[in-house]
Amino acid sequence: MLITNVSGQTITNEGATPFDFQSNLKRLQKGSISSLSLALMDSVPIVTFMLEKIDERDQRRNPSGYLNPKFFKAITRQNIQEVTKNYVLLVVIDKFGQRRAVTLTLDGVPIESILLNDQLYYTGSITHEVESRRYSPSIPYFYDRISHEFVFSTIFKIISPQENNPLEDLHFHDDETTNICRVAVSSQGRFSDARINQVNSPSITSERFVLTSPFFNELSDPSDEFDYKKRGDSLTIYLNRDKSLQLLGYDTLFGAATLRLMPLKPGTFIVSQQYKSTFKINGDGDFYDLKSPAYTSAWKKLTLEYDLFDIAKYIDEEQSTMSKITAKNFRKLVKTHCGNYHYQFVKQIRKNEEIAIYYSISQIVLKIDYQPFDSEEFFTNYVVFELDRCR
DSSP states (O other), rough: EEOOOOOOOEEEEOOOOOOOHHHHHHHHHOOOHOOBTTTTOEEEBBOOOOOOOOHHHHHHOOOTSSSOOSSSBBOOGGGGGEEEESOOOEEEEHHHHHHTEEEOOOOOOOOEEEEOOOEEEEEOSOHHHEEEEEESSSEEEEEEETTTEEEEEEEEEOSSSSSSSSSSSSSOBBBBEEEEEEEEEEESSSSEEEEEEOOOOOOOEEESEEEEEETTTSSSSSTSOSSSEEEEEEEEEEHHHHHHHHHHOSSSGGOEEEEEESSSSEEEEEEEEEEEEEEEEETTTTTEEEEEEEEEOOOEOOBTTTTTOOOOOHHHHTTOOOOOOHHHHHHHHHHHHHOHHHHHHTTTOOSSGGGGGGGGEEEEEEEEEEETOOSSEEEEEEEEOOOOOOO
């Protein structure tokens, strides 16, 4: 008889020690083991809050209402969402590739599980349908550690089976910009308070497309239009500090910034992204931006799934990439362009590496290439996010 230990190796039952979930979890958190198997645990009860087609299929796959942990993929440190005095919250992948939230006691006794992420695809002679549950086009699930709740959306798309698979009934689709679902985790590790919030996302109308996103909420006073300007083929959106951090933040606490791109006339899009980094001098709260020297990244093509895409995040190494300049030339540059007041805050700099604290991403730029179905001509528009970089 064989059992599986925490490292994934098989050992005989002879001389095997009882499975100690709590100590092995601590080892996983510290990095002394790379993964943890739940195969020796009891079955996990399934909780269903929403009666969608995805849930119906899930019930057919698991008619007993329980999950067998031996079919879960091994748990890594990234799968741990939260550890409290009453429960451990994990995200697991089952044998069907579905992602599920699972709560356990600290001793490894299963509490319950919910379905977080899955997709269904229906083909038909007239239309195809796609239904899925996810957080965004690039992030399968999101757990808000502050409010202790999972956030996801229900996606429903009707697609033409013809070439390019254009969306049918363009304005009647559920996605990350139209609905937000939340399921809380109680202090005892129970999933509760499931609710769906219908979202009325602000929109920006350009010459050839409409750009909409819940990310545009709270960019300015709710009674006013959010802060943006149109200029030729360019659209500039000014972000406050919180929104700037959300757009740049690579940490899981920030989630994704999902945008929906809808053509005013049927056609196809290609979306690319780059960033621009410049110097910003803090003069005791009075900031001065140096437009040059600047670093501009290469264009990165974004994945556009139907009419949705996520703005790409940048890791710390990318955000710190800067133009080459010596400490001496930097001081001269500040004195010449910013004046003596701002110069006094940098005149003590003598080492080149000290310059980096003044350098950061100042713009995120989207390049949107559009081609109508009835034309071979391409049109290019730019969306520029101006970031608030107050430190």
